[in-house]
Amino acid sequence: MAKQNTDCAACGKCDQPNGVCPEFTFYTFIIYSENTPGLLSQITAVFTRRQVNIESLNVSASSTPGVHKFTITCYCEEQMAKMLTKQMEKRIEVLKANYYTDDELFIIETSLIKISTPLMLKNREVSKAVRLHDAKIVEVNTTYATVEKTGITRDILSLYESLNKLGVVLQFVRSGRIAITKSRVEHLDEYLAQRELQRCL
Amino acid sequence: MMNKNISGAEALMQSLLAEGVETLFGYPGGAIMPVYDALYDYRDRLNHVLVRHEQGAVHAAQGYARVSGKVGCAIVTSGPGATNTVTGIADAMIDSTPMVVICGQVGTSLLGTDAFQEVDVVGVTSPISKWSYQIRRAEDVSWAVSRAFYIARSGRPGPVVLDFTKNAQTAIIDYEPSKVDFIRSYDPVPTPDSDAIHEAARMINNAVKPFVLVGQGVELGDAREELRAFLEKAQLPAGCTLLGLSALPSDHPLNMGMLGMHGNLGPNVMTNQCDLLIAVGMRFDDRVTGNLKTYAKQAKIIHFDIDPSEFDKNVKVNLAVLGDCKQTLAAVTELLDPTTHQSWIDGFKPYAEKEYNKVIDRAVHPKDGPLLMAEVVSRVSEASHNEAVLVTDVGQNQMFGCRYFKFTKGRSVVTSGGCGTMGFGLPAAIGATFGAPDRTVCLFVGDGGLQMTIQELGTIMEQGSPVKIILLNNNYLGNVRQWQAMFFNHRYSFTPMMNPDYELIAQAYGIKARTVVERSDLDAAISEMLATDGPYLLQCAVKEEDNVLPMTPPGANVDDMLLEIPQ
Numbered sequence: 127m128a129k130q131n132t133d134c135a136a137c138g139k140c141d142q143p144n145g146v147c148p149e150f151t152f153y154t155f156i157i158y159s160e161n162t163p164g165l166l167s168q169i170t171a172v173f174t175r176r177q178v179n180i181e182s183l184n185v186s187a188s189s190t191p192g193v194h195k196f197t198i199t200c201y202c203e204e205q206m207a208k209m210l211t212k213q214m215e216k217r218i219e220v221l222k223a224n225y226y227t228d229d230e231l232f233i234i235e236t237s238l239i240k241i242s243t244p245l246m247l248k249n250r251e252v253s254k255a256v257r258l259h260d261a262k263i264v265e266v267n268t269t270y271a272t273v274e275k276t277g278i279t280r281d282i283l284s285l286y287e288s289l290n291k292l293g294v295v296l297q298f299v300r301s302g303r304i305a306i307t308k309s310r311v312e313h314l315d316e317y318l319a320q321r322e323l324q325r326c327l
Numbered sequence: 328m329m330n331k332n333i334s335g336a337e338a339l340m341q342s343l344l345a346e347g348v349e350t351l352f353g354y355p356g357g358a359i360m361p362v363y364d365a366l367y368d369y370r371d372r373l374n375h376v377l378v379r380h381e382q383g384a385v386h387a388a389q390g391y392a393r394v395s396g397k398v399g400c401a402i403v404t405s406g407p408g409a410t411n412t413v414t415g416i417a418d419a420m421i422d423s424t425p426m427v428v429i430c431g432q433v434g435t436s437l438l439g440t441d442a443f444q445e446v447d448v449v450g451v452t453s454p455i456s457k458w459s460y461q462i463r464r465a466e467d468v469s470w471a472v473s474r475a476f477y478i479a480r481s482g483r484p485g486p487v488v489l490d491f492t493k494n495a496q497t498a499i500i501d502y503e504p505s506k507v508d509f510i511r512s513y514d515p516v517p518t519p520d521s522d523a524i525h526e527a528a529r530m531i532n533n534a535v536k537p538f539v540l541v542g543q544g545v546e547l548g549d550a551r552e553e554l555r556a557f558l559e560k561a562q563l564p565a566g567c568t569l570l571g572l573s574a575l576p577s578d579h580p581l582n583m584g585m586l587g588m589h590g591n592l593g594p595n596v597m598t599n600q601c602d603l604l605i606a607v608g609m610r611f612d613d614r615v616t617g618n619l620k621t622y623a624k625q626a627k628i629i630h631f632d633i634d635p636s637e638f639d640k641n642v643k644v645n646l647a648v649l650g651d652c653k654q655t656l657a658a659v660t661e662l663l664d665p666t667t668h669q670s671w672i673d674g675f676k677p678y679a680e681k682e683y684n685k686v687i688d689r690a691v692h693p694k695d696g697p698l699l700m701a702e703v704v705s706r707v708s709e710a711s712h713n714e715a716v717l718v719t720d721v722g723q724n725q726m727f728g729c730r731y732f733k734f735t736k737g738r739s740v741v742t743s744g745g746c747g748t749m750g751f752g753l754p755a756a757i758g759a760t761f762g763a764p765d766r767t768v769c770l771f772v773g774d775g776g777l778q779m780t781i782q783e784l785g786t787i788m789e790q791g792s793p794v795k796i797i798l799l800n801n802n803y804l805g806n807v808r809q810w811q812a813m814f815f816n817h818r819y820s821f822t823p824m825m826n827p828d829y830e831l832i833a834q835a836y837g838i839k840a841r842t843v844v845e846r847s848d849l850d851a852a853i854s855e856m857l858a859t860d861g862p863y864l865l866q867c868a869v870k871e872e873d874n875v876l877p878m879t880p881p882g883a884n885v886d887d888m889l890l891e892i893p894q
Contacts, residue, residue: 160512164449164459171454205639212636218458218478221512321511 150201153225154233154305155211157196158188158314160219169196169220172213178202182235190314193221195263197304213239222317237282239273239289240297246271252294259285270296272322279303330502335465335495336365338502342472345504348400350374350391350761352384356404358444359431361496364400368689373571376761376790379782381408383754385415386780389424393741394716394766396549398479399426399758403605405433406444409490410451414748416486417455421745422570423485423547427475428452434494435463448490452679465498474507482515483634483824484547485506512751515635519650519658527605527629527648527655528662534603534627536671538594540615543570543744544608544632550653551575551737557656561663564672568609569729573739577713578624583675587615588879589726592888593678595879598623599886600674607631608652611641612745617885621697631655667732685890686876691731697870698846699722700771700799707769707797710853715767715795716741716759720752720776723805726775726875728771738763742743750779756794759787767857769867774800774826787862788836795856801873802826809874813892832857833864840864 140147159165166185173180181199188195202210207226208227214223243266246252255265261275282300289295305315330341339362343351351373355363366375378384381403388399399419403412409430419426426879433442452459458478462471468491475487531537545554551574558581559567566586567575584591586598598604604626609615616622619641630637630644631652638647648655690701704727708715713733718741719725725742734740743751754769777798787794797849808822833840839859843852843866857865877888 164453167450168453175454209636209640212638216634216636218513220512318511321514324514325509325511 139185142308147201150203151189151227153200153207153227154231154303154304155201155223155225156307157198157214157223158221159194159196160221161192162219165217165219168217169198169214172210173200176206176210178206184302184304197302199303222314222315226307230308232308233278233303233305234276235279235282235301235303236274236276236300237286237300239275239286239295240270241273241289241294242296243269243271245294249292252289255285255288255292261285261320332499333502334361335468335498335500336361337748338468338500339472340365340369340373340464341502341504342469343400346476347473348373351402352376352378352387352758353402354378354381354384356408356431358405358433358493359402361493362402362431362491376786378754379785380780381411382414382750383780383786385426385428386751386754387758388426389415389419390718390741390755391762392424392426394738395757395762396738398476399424401426402429404444405431406446410446411447413451413455416452416488418743418746418748418751419486420455420457422743423484423543424481424486426486427473427479428486429491430488432461432490432492435492440727445861448488452488456488459488460559461490461492461494461672463492465495465500468495469503469505470507473505477507478513516651517635517649519655523646523648523698524655524658525662526646527659530603530627530629530646531605531659532664537563537603537605537668538597538601538603539565540604540606540609541565541567541571541574542607542609543568544652545571545574546738548608548633548653550656551588553653553656553660557660558663560660562667562672563605564675567592569743570740571609572729573673573734574735576735577733585730586809589730589875589877591609592682593675595888596678596886597675599625601626605629607656610637615761616641617879617883621884625894627869659851660751682877682890698843698849698867699873700727700869701731701875703799703849703867703869704728704771706849707853710857711767713768715769716763718742718752718756718759718768718770718771721747721749722773722776723809723873723875724771724773724776724799749755749776752776753780753783757783757792759793760792768793769795769797771797771799773803773805774798774824784832784836784838787838791861793860794862796862796864798829799869800826800829800866801869801871803871805873808872829864829866838862838864840866842866842868844868
């Protein structure tokens with residue numbers, strides 16, 4: 127999507143910063159599928175064909191044996207989110223696709239920040255920032271230290287920005303989000319149970 | 328029943344027979360040779376039609392599927408053989424045509440090495456097919472073929488690709504038949520929701536000016552009878568989409584004509600006057616809706632479809648009725664109050680008269696001047712008692728064909744609707760002669776489209792396929808020329824076309840041919856064509872700069888149809 131020369135990474139039109147764009151909402155899609163090769167490209171194609179940029183993507187096994195879970199985030203309008211889920215469910219091996227806003231989910235992301243050990247030792251503000259952000263140092267040697275921070279995007283970016291201001295950052299990596307729903311109903315289990323019933327009919 | 332020690336290629340033959348396949352369209356090549364070797368022993372049970380180009384194989388399979396309702400099947404080799412089928416696969420996807428394409432593929436040990444004639448066929452075809460699968464082991468043949476046919480034919484039909492590696496073709500296995508009729512992640516025919524059925528009936532019973540849009544879903548669901556009962560019980564006037572034209576007999580009193588850019592005036596204008604729009608098995612294509620911002624804004628909309636992803640895709644609907652329209656239409660019909668909407672139905676008449684006087688009469692009954700496409704189509708339709716299968720290519724021939732051909736039977740329109748594939752017509756017509764061997768198949772094709780797949784005349788020659796080819800030759804790429812005249816200031820950029828002597832070409836293939844220039848010769852030539860056993864090429868030298876009218880210009884409102892070209 128053409129988004130140059132604007133602050134908004136979502137709609138490309140307004141001048142609002144990320145997350146407060148009035149046009150687009152940040153959605154998390156949770157998609158369950160059979161574990162078949164080639165499905166990832168089919169799913170991402172559903173987004174790209176409709177000019178929607180994927181912000182993050184995580185794929186892994188789910189709690190149901192043989193079922194894979196995709197967690198995908200993007201900015202779009204709700205009508206688009208609906209269309210994307212229907213188009214994904216149309217792929218033969220996709221079991222269920224749903225979209226959520228952040229308040230419907232428990233969300234976690236993780237990040238690793240590699241910082242310079244000599245600079246860290248020179249400036250006490252560095253370890254203070256790590257402590258303040260509830261992050262931990264998972265490895266230290268004479269050259270570098272690795273900081274691990276798990277949480278939501280905002281907290282991770284806040285730590286990164288603090289450390290970056292102190293000029294100690296060598297590398298930074300942030301994962302895609304993983305999420306579970308707050309709903310008391312497990313839609314996938316219901317769907318699978320209903321399909322098993324239909325199989326027997 | 329297990330069959331010991333057979334090759335994966337022979338397992339394919341047995342699997343195809345188990346799926347009821349009778350006819351295959353194909354073209355051999357290196358990576359599919361073991362399959363062709365196995366086919367040699369199955370010639371008595373599987374009728375293989377050798378086409379002249381792989382594109383011909385897929386379009387023929389489409390034509391076969393469209394008239395028969397069965398799954399069309401094409402077999403080609405790897406690499407270029409497979410990529411030549413891509414257009415047909417995309418075409419079958421958008422037009423919901425059940426088809427299985429089996430491509431050869433290099434052996435698994437060579438996959439990903441840029442081997443000779445290796446193309447990532449699953450990668451290429453995944454986005455444009457209903458399902459695309461690589462068979463890497465002979466043991467998987469039986470399962471994969473059964474699953475492929477199940478997916479292709481069930482629910483909203485579509486094309487499936489099987490990419491068959493060479494080692495899987497040659498490996499020896501103990502073959503066991505499989506029958507796939509359930510996939511847990513795929514629910515092809517959702518159970519109708521009784522609340523939606525009741526709500527639909529309530530909305531229709533309350534409507535004063537209801538209007539039904541009939542799509543190909545009615546044909547695909549074999550719901551022509553259910554549709555008629557539905558329309559007749561509540562006297563609901565209807566318009567048909569391009570692909571839905573033969574879902575309702577043309578002369579049915581409730582059939583108000585064709586929808587869309589070059590459809591009839593009445594159904595298009597009344598779309599923006601009705602109070603309830605009832606769409607059945609259609610997808611609100613932009614060629615039907617025109618400007619979405621003004622499309623049927625005054626009306627409530629009910630959408631019957633088997634594919635949930637069609638709801639609210641282009642047009643926001645008030646009520647979605649999910650399910651097979653054969654069931655849902657019947658269920659709603661039971662709840663309808665028998666009624667008449669006479670004054671509303673009468674309201675279509677002035678538009679029909681206006682269109683007849685301004686467009687149809689002069690197109691079908693010209694007094695002088697060169698032959699017109701519309702009159703040729705109309706005469707062929709009449710001469711075949713409106714019972715033939717209409718196959719068209721794409722362009723003006725398609726629009727005139729679909730406007731002026733009349734239908735009395737279902738599954739009678741074979742045309743490339745969503746994809747608009749020039750070159751579709753000739754091979755699709757060949758396929759149609761195999762899919763409906765007892766029917767007359769009339770192909771209307773232009774001089775542009777004919778040359779895109781003209782090599783299939785060789786297939787016609789070899790098979791004796793009784794295709795009646797009506798070549799509407801205007802020495803132009805007529806539809807593009809019309810747009811150039813209307814929207815590009817008459818700048819005819821590369822649309823005039825120098826043509827060969829088509830009669831000589833037909834003669835070279837042993838196909839009987841005749842050219843008509845004079846109006847007085849037309850009827851005799853058509854009679855001769857229809858009386859001829861086997862193929863026939865009737866070349867009509869039609870007016871060079873003819874225009875398809877009426878027309879909703881691209882992006883214009885559905886009720887703003889032009890009846891003449893603005894000067």
